[in-house]
Amino acid sequence: MSETVKNFLYLNRKAPYGTIYAWESLEVVLIGAAFDQDVSLAFVDDGVYQLTKGQDTAEIGMKNFSPTYAALGDYEVKKIYVEQESLEERGLTLDDLQHLVWEDEDDDWAEKDSIKLVSRAEMAALMDESDVVFSF
Amino acid sequence: MSTLHTVNKSPFEKTSLDTCLKYLGGGASLLLMEDGVYAALKGTTVESKVKTALDSVKVYVLGPDLKARGFTDERVIEGISVVDYAGFVDLAAENDKVQAWL
Numbered sequence: 001m002s003e004t005v006k007n008f009l010y011l012n013r014k015a016p017y018g019t020i021y022a023w024e025s026l027e028v029v030l031i032g033a034a035f036d037q038d039v040s041l042a043f044v045d046d047g048v049y050q051l052t053k054g055q056d057t058a059e060i061g062m063k064n065f066s067p068t069y070a071a072l073g074d075y076e077v078k079k080i081y082v083e084q085e086s087l088e089e090r091g092l093t094l095d096d097l098q099h100l101v102w103e104d105e106d107d108d109w110a111e112k113d114s115i116k117l118v119s120r121a122e123m124a125a126l127m128d129e130s131d132v133v134f135s136f
Numbered sequence: 137m138s139t140l141h142t143v144n145k146s147p148f149e150k151t152s153l154d155t156c157l158k159y160l161g162g163g164a165s166l167l168l169m170e171d172g173v174y175a176a177l178k179g180t181t182v183e184s185k186v187k188t189a190l191d192s193v194k195v196y197v198l199g200p201d202l203k204a205r206g207f208t209d210e211r212v213i214e215g216i217s218v219v220d221y222a223g224f225v226d227l228a229a230e231n232d233k234v235q236a237w238l
Binding site for chain 1: 144145146148149170171174177178179180181183199200201203204205206207208220221
């Protein structure tokens with residue numbers, strides 16, 4: 001495998017279940033995690049809806065893939081950026097979202113928060129700093 | 137003629153809800169479904185627009201789609217009725233036609 005490590009940013013802007021984008025994006029993240037690149041996930045606009053707690057899809061006959069977000073920490077995906085303005089426009093707070101964590105092996109496997117709340121300006125800087133942006 | 141209008145996209149993603157609201161006649165019903173259910177929630181930037189619609193038409197939201205997205209009935213704007221699929225069928229049967237806004 002090549003020594004080059006790039007910063008990948010997966011930009012999520014769509015709500016879950018109404019279209020397939022949210023699930024497809026997650027699948028690409030998991031596949032990419034196998035290649036040891038520097039991965040960040042960004043949730044902007046309706047993308048913030050992907051992370052809500054308590055998703056119960058039994059009555060719509062679709063698979064509930066929200067537990068997969070909780071598993072991201074195990075795949076070394078621990079940089080998850082959620083935009084504050086997008087939450088506010090939708091009447092949401094961090095408390096409406098799943099509490100995503102990762103375990104730091106360099107700190108006695110201490111559980112740390114994966115979600116970082118950022119402003120729109122900080123999100124812009126993040127996009128600018130990324131080597132590659134995948135949009136979903 | 138009574139029409140059941142359905143909106144299945146998020147008000148933040150598409151202008152479908154905005155456009156639909158311009159065409160609602162007296163006696164019409166509006167059903168928010170799939171990603172459209174996000175318009176039924178309290179505290180969003182489109183809440184006042186939806187509340188205004190409630191003054192002239194009956195507004196419904198599809199419960200199964202709310203649950204799938206992690207929201208309970210308490211998060212729904214007062215005045216909007218939560219229906220299940222059987223309720224959706226009843227609405228379609230009670231109205232003269234269904235007009236879907238995609």
